[in-house]
Amino acid sequence: MxxxxxxxxxxxxxxxxxxxxxxxxxxxxxxxxxxxxxxxxxxxxxxxxxxxxxxxxxxxxxxxxxxxxxxxxxxxxxxxxxxxxxxxxxxxxxxxxxxxxxxxxxxxxxxxxxxxxxxxxxxxxxxxxxxxxxxxxxxxxxxxxxxxxxxxxxxxxxxxxxxxxxxxxxxxxxxxxxxxxxxxxxxxxxxxxTTLNFAETQSTMEQKIHITIGGETRSVTLVANDAARALAEKLKQGPVTVTLNSSGGFEIWGALGFSLPTSDQQTTAQPGDVILYNGSNICLFYGSNSWSYTRLGKIDGLTESELRTFLKAGESGICVTMSLANATAIRSIKGDVGNGGICHSLAGAETKNPGQGIFVRNGRKIFF
Ligand SMILES: Cc1cc2nc3c(=O)[nH]c(=O)nc-3n(C[C@H](O)[C@H](O)[C@H](O)COP(=O)(O)O)c2cc1C
Structure with a gap:
């Protein structure tokens, strides 16, 4: 090696x-x-x-x-x-x-x-x-x-x-x-x-989302492609819940209910991968499969057997909620885009006069 x-x-x-x-x-x-x-x-x-x-x-x-x-x-x-x-x-x-x-x-x-x-x-x-x-x-x-x-x-x-x-x-x-x-x-x-457009350190909220199944929440690190960005954008409007079914002994998958931009290529999906299939289906992998897919991200830090438990491998009708990380309790955010708008705590509580700390306003993390 x-x-x-x-x-x-x-x-x-x-x-x-x-x-x-x-x-x-x-x-x-x-x-x-x-x-x-x-x-x-x-x-x-x-x-x-x-x-x-x-x-x-x-x-x-x-x-x-x-x-x-x-x-x-x-x-x-x-x-x-x-x-x-x-x-x-x-x-x-x-x-x-x-x-x-x-x-x-x-x-x-x-x-x-x-x-x-x-x-x-x-x-x-x-x-x-x-x-x-x-x-x-x-x-x-x-x-x-x-x-x-x-x-x-x-x-x-x-x-x-x-x-x-x-x-x-x-x-x-x-x-x-x-x-x-x-x-x-x-x-x-x-x-x-000096001409290189380096990526910044991955620290912004949009690059992580949460997946919640049966009351357990795990973070997902998104890749930096158009599909992942569009998914994060969609989740800014509020969490999305989908019903997924086990298939092939390697994934749970199902319809998103909306489409994301595709950049399909032959991909060998690995345990933990979050994948877009045919533009409007999401697949969460606990095993491996090769197909023409668009990558969305990866579930952070779970072993293959932990993934099987978390994703309820083998079951049908699995209720999966996706939300922006740190803003899971916020369904919609009203207010002006820019400096105005209602603040929410990271737990999702509306906060009219925020003190010091981290708050969410218009879908973005802000610091007072
Ligand atoms: C198999 C082979 C084919 C090459 N073909 C070309 C070529 O078509 N045009 C060219 O300018 N240099 C060609 N080169 C030269 C290399 O591109 C050049 O020497 C390069 O700096 C080698 O990098 P390296 O020392 O890190 O291997 C070729 C070299 C090899 C080994």
Whole structure:
């Protein structure tokens, strides 16, 4: 198992190749960042060393399972063969070259920066494998990409990234560092960082909802896609109660009674996943299933057997209430949008003259 390498401190205080100070340009409230890279001849590794001297990030290196291969031998025959296999069947996992297993807690990261070589005007096959395997976990993340090539332009790599990661939020245009600009990489990455639209730390109320079943309430962390945002928006009007039924030995599901925007893609749902199916059905998973789904979020902190109990696995007619976290008791909020409007305590009690503390007004958490 490859571990994520934490070398922020070392990079901050020594070995930094950056000749410009860019940390001040990264907003203080950005969420955690993961830099994922593959490097065959070392150029991407050098770019990552430079980059992590400029931003705080954890680093993950992707490595092929088969060591010692010469991708460039015989006029790049092996590199070409790997890319052609992907091109022939891009949706088949077997088309992608095996990589060493990696363990990433994607929930810990809001931002991911990919650093990859270009091979024959496409994304290096090894990095494609990582993205193919982890696309559903990267859904909703803010993602940026740096591409290293000898001289070829990177539009093909950008197309590969968009195909492999249809549900991410791109932070900025990809940065291209070719051989003639490699020595100048510190300036290039430094300038690029200032254009990135980093996700903020996940601390706002809209990113969490509650699910209540049989009097027990659990929090759900929403992903950052249009469907999840639309669901949170809907719940601002008040809790929504649906009746779900067990199905397939892996989920409870049923009609929402309204539609949400879809970005369906082949997804292997895992225990705890909250998923939109066919645009207007919600599925809560206590097992696993692969289908074309849109992710909404994940139930926080329950084991598979705890999920089975909480979700009443195997039963029918299960009454499930969804509400915005911290505002479960508020059915509707009257008042002007903006600074005016009636305040509610976090328990839902109307509060005309709030003192010090946290209150809810017009669906938003406010502090007095
Ligand atoms: C199989 C293979 C194919 C490549 N194809 C191209 C190419 O089409 N155009 C180009 O400019 N560079 C090409 N390169 C060069 C790499 O993109 C470039 O050297 C890059 O900086 C390598 O990054 P790395 O050192 O991190 O592996 C290729 C390299 C390999 C190994």
């Amino acid at each position: 490859k571990q994520i390498l934490l070398f922020m401190a070392a990079m901050l205080f020594g070995g930094c190749t950056s000749d410009i100070e860019v940390k001040a340009n990264v907003p203080a409230n950005v969420g955690k960042t993961l830099v994922v890279y593959y490097s065959y001849t070392g150029n991407c590794r050098e770019i990552v060393t430079t980059l992590t001297g400029q931003i705080e990030a954890d680093v993950l290196e992707i490595e092929p399972a088969e060591k010692g291969l010469k991708y460039e031998a015989n006029n790049y025959a092996l590199g070409t063969e790997l890319l052609n296999a992907i091109k022939a069947n891009p949706n088949d996992a077997a088309s992608y070259p095996a990589i060493d297993p990696v363990t990433v807690s994607f929930d810990d990261y809001e931002n991911i920066i990919i650093v990859t070589p270009l091979w024959w005007s496409q994304m290096a096959a090894i990095m494609q494998t990582f993205l193919f395997q982890n696309a559903s976990q990267m859904a909703g993340k803010h993602v940026g990409m740096i591409v290293s090539s000898h001289s070829s332009g990177i539009s093909g790599v950008v197309a590969d990234a968009k195909r492999l990661l249809p549900e991410v939020v791109w932070m900025a245009d990809a940065l291209w560092i070719n051989a003639s600009r490699h020595a100048n990489r510190a300036t290039l990455t430094g300038e690029w960082i």
